[in-house]
Amino acid sequence: MLFDPNVWGPHYWFFLHTIAHSYPLTPNKVTKRKYYDFIQNLPLFIPNPEIGNKFSSLLDKYPVSPYLDNRDSFVRWMFFIHNKVNAILGKEQLLFEEAYDKYYSEYKPKQISLAEKFHIHKHYIHLAIILMCLFLIYMYYE
Numbered sequence: 001m002l003f004d005p006n007v008w009g010p011h012y013w014f015f016l017h018t019i020a021h022s023y024p025l026t027p028n029k030v031t032k033r034k035y036y037d038f039i040q041n042l043p044l045f046i047p048n049p050e051i052g053n054k055f056s057s058l059l060d061k062y063p064v065s066p067y068l069d070n071r072d073s074f075v076r077w078m079f080f081i082h083n084k085v086n087a088i089l090g091k092e093q094l095l096f097e098e099a100y101d102k103y104y105s106e107y108k109p110k111q112i113s114l115a116e117k118f119h120i121h122k123h124y125i126h127l128a129i130i131l132m133c134l135f136l137i138y139m140y141y142e
Contacts, residue, residue, distance in 0.1 A: 003047040012046070013082055017103050020078040023071045032068040039064045058084055 019038075024031055040059060046052035058081060067077035076096065083093040094102065 005048055005051060008047060014103075014106065016042075017075075017078055017082070020075045021071070021103070023068075023074045025071050027068065027070070035068055035074070036065055054088065055085070 019035075023035065027035070043052040043056040043059070046055055062077075062081060062084065064074075064077055067073040079094075079096055079099050082099070086093050
């Protein structure tokens with residue numbers, strides 16, 4: 001049975017980005033080796049062999065080892081690889097800042113997210129009321 005990558009893919013990427021964002025600022029040799037092994041073994045754990053093979057090819061073409069010296073470079077490598085996969089799939093590629101904001105927006109409490117959405121909608125409601133008033137004034141004096 002093949003699992004639908006549209007279902008597991010976003011969760012998989014969120015998990016990988018979380019690993020990158022929690023990588024030590026200045027890792028030691030042992031940590032670098034463990035993360036290297038983890039990334040190299042990822043294709044084995046992708047629930048679709050074809051996608052796993054393609055990911056393995058990307059790892060051969062863009063190895064992670066030069067980017068394991070610090071958190072920032074590892075986070076940027078993960079973003080780069082994610083965009084490469086998106087390009088292969090014909091999906092939208094994000095700018096680093098967009099991807100960073102999108103990732104951290106998942107950690108906002110839901111009340112804050114709803115409040116921000118309501119605040120935006122409130123502006124549209126005010127605009128609609130003003131336009132309706134202007135229209136009624138126009139109709140009254142017509």
